[in-house]
Amino acid sequence: MTPAHAVLCAIATTVVPEATRLDATQWDEVERIIARAIAARAPGLRRSLALYLALLEWLPLLRYGRRFSKLDAERRTRWLARLQDAPVLLVRRGFWGVRTLILMGYYGRLDAAAAIGYRAAARGWEARR
């Protein structure tokens, strides 16, 4: 597992606990969706995101003595909650962006949509009768 993959997995499974049940193929799809979304953004935004992810991974070392990806689930949740509620806009906004990417990667997959019972179809009412 590459360091980048380990961080992504750690965040993803904290944001969406069911992500722990994804197999390798499903993880590939999550990562492909996220990579595609990042690639479509401006270089400046991509750099900011990379920096934010690095800080998200390493800053817990100061508080918990471990990197984010090495923390247990409870501490990961507490750390992300701190970022989400941070008094500084930049920190909150960064978390919001990362969270959005994870949710896109997870819920943007057709099998995840089906798993939560989403059934919209072109045939509309006809498909339900």
Added chain:
Amino acid sequence: MVIGSGAGGGTVAQELAPLVRDGVRVLVLEKGPRFADDDFTGRELEMADALYQDGGAFLTRDGTMTLAFASAYGGSTVVYTGTSLTAPARVIHAWDVPGIDHADLQARSAKYTEQNNVHLLDETLINDNNRLFVVGGRNAGYYVEQFPVNVKGCRGSSLCNLGCPNQAKQGTNRVQLPRAERAGVEVVTRAEVQRITSDRTLDVRVSERSPGAKGAPSEWAPGDYRVQAHIVVVAGGAIGTTSLLLRSALPAPRSLGHGFTCHPALILVAEHPGPITNDVGHPKSYFVDHAESERFVLETCMYFPFVTAKSLTGFGATHSEIMRAFPRLQMILLLACDHATPDNRIAVDRAGRPVVHYRVTPQTVDGLVRGTRAAARIFFAAGARRVHAPADPPLIEASDAGRLDERITARHFRPGSLAVSAAH
């Protein structure tokens, strides 16, 4: 020359079409592609990428809000829900644009109401998500109105915002543009106007269709063009039009781009005890208009898994629990009625790309708070067992329905803490 093919450009193109018979050449330049019927698959990410600028998440300058607007033959009429209201008198009066009079506008709108098959949907086509809004709204003491919609042969796919897969929605891509083209108007897609010079020459860039991308290739060969026009109508939407004019260095008032308003919106959800029909049927059939009294409008809505997920506050087990309740979710879209301020404006960066500066004002936050409380009252009055809203914790149980003013307060609406978006 008409720039843009949405509600504005498509309609103007149709109205100018009779001039073609007199030898006038009318050309529509559209930045987005022309989609075939089978391009509309209803798959969330695939369609968002194909139809919307930045996949529907064009970020404002400070990154706290996203704007959704389409780039396609038919513009944003391809992706809206077909709701077709004539602007009320208060809006036209507030615009205060010389030459635009509400009575005149109403008379003109009647023509399009007829042309686009605008009507109230029959009750048999209304799903539970909309029906519960009516029941809850009336129980909670709100005046609920029905949206006239411009659909013909709606099968209830609920996929309006991803482009109707059944060609039922009567946008300019289905009505005005085809008529204009039949009358000899030329429409060139994938054609982005870079700038307009003072002698009405347009620098136009026609893009190539990327391999595997949806949509037809442009009618013109890819490359750069200079086009001379006698008259130019710019109808590229609030952001597209403004950024084009700003990078064109035309004589324009200093106020160009200022006074941007967008009705910042939040998606609110509630969980019912049992399954309801929500992802089938027309998604947006009713609304409550409290724009004047409390600065908000509530509309029924139904979104797709990713959009729903990102719109919920928080993360982790509670968030997942709500997502797993999808078949039991009722949704309401809350729009705050914002007012122009000097800081909220559209500019362009060095490359000429649009940059939207936008911050919610305390008045707008007040509209969001009042609207969220109203939506929660409607949810509970419709029988919801709990409501998910910006609050701490975000799940409000029915037992707390009497404490909504305490649970939902302005401190939960900090920028960067919730998914605020606006559609154009």
